[in-house]
Amino acid sequence: MIATVGLTGGIGSGKTTIANLFALHFSIPIYIADTKAKELVANNKQLQQEIVTLLGEEAFVEGRYNTSFVAQEVFSNKEKLDKLNAIIHPYVQQDFLQWKQSQQAPYVIKEAAILFESGSYRDCDFIIMVTAPLEERIKRVMLRDKIDRKTIEKRIKNQWNDENKIKLSTFVIDNRDFDRNLDKIQTIHCKIMEMIDENAEN
Numbered sequence: 001m002i003a004t005v006g007l008t009g010g011i012g013s014g015k016t017t018i019a020n021l022f023a024l025h026f027s028i029p030i031y032i033a034d035t036k037a038k039e040l041v042a043n044n045k046q047l048q049q050e051i052v053t054l055l056g057e058e059a060f061v062e063g064r065y066n067t068s069f070v071a072q073e074v075f076s077n078k079e080k081l082d083k084l085n086a087i088i089h090p091y092v093q094q095d096f097l098q099w100k101q102s103q104q105a106p107y108v109i110k111e112a113a114i115l116f117e118s119g120s121y122r123d124c125d126f127i128i129m130v131t132a133p134l135e136e137r138i139k140r141v142m143l144r145d146k147i148d149r150k151t152i153e154k155r156i157k158n159q160w161n162d163e164n165k166i167k168l169s170t171f172v173i174d175n176r177d178f179d180r181n182l183d184k185i186q187t188i189h190c191k192i193m194e195m196i197d198e199n200a201e202n
């Protein structure tokens with residue numbers, strides 16, 4: 001049985017950057033839940049219908065996901081955001097399990113921004129939490145996505161704070177700079193491999 005390692009962290013903490021290091025250096029298959037969710041929303045008609053039922057016809061314009069409308073609807077309305085995530089999450093989970101079946105590796109990494117918020121951390125064998133100072137994260141995302149500070153702060157408000165996430169994590173990676181990141185993930189990779197071996201023996 002392949003182990004599932006959840007990888008999470010706040011917006012701009014460096015989840016994808018860290019996940020890519022595991023893929024590059026240890027050939028660990030990585031599943032980026034946010035990217036997959038976007039693909040599913042773009043292509044799965046049944047999912048699209050459920051989103052329209054929640055948010056209205058405006059959620060899609062000529063068959064395309066109306067991201068600016070949806071963001072406006074959900075990022076200042078926590079209840080709607082939770083409902084939207086609850087609609088999308090089961091599709092992503094099913095897609096992830098299907099994907100995992102076709103992988104050959106001691107473990108796979110599931111990277112998800114809302115691993116805790118969605119409850120999917122419960123299905124993980126181990127959890128890696130990536131952290132970076134709030135101000136640094138905001139600056140990174142402003143630079144990467146060309147969006148304003150207010151929009152990012154709104155999104156951060158809807159996520160759990162780092163302290164609560166750290167309490168439930170197996171490993172924490174401090175990604176305030178690129179320094180020693182490879183050493184850090186090497187240590188974590190070795191520990192995960194040890195724990196997988198121990199579990200197999202018991």
Ligand code: ATP
Pocket residue numbers: 009010011012013014015016017018034113140141144175176177178179
């Ligand atoms: P999101 O939650 O928005 O998906 P993320 O947590 O996956 O973000 P990344 O996309 O990996 O974060 O990183 C955000 C930006 O910060 C990227 O442009 C990335 O190149 C940069 N970055 C990542 N790690 C560092 C670091 N240690 N120092 C400086 N910049 C970094």
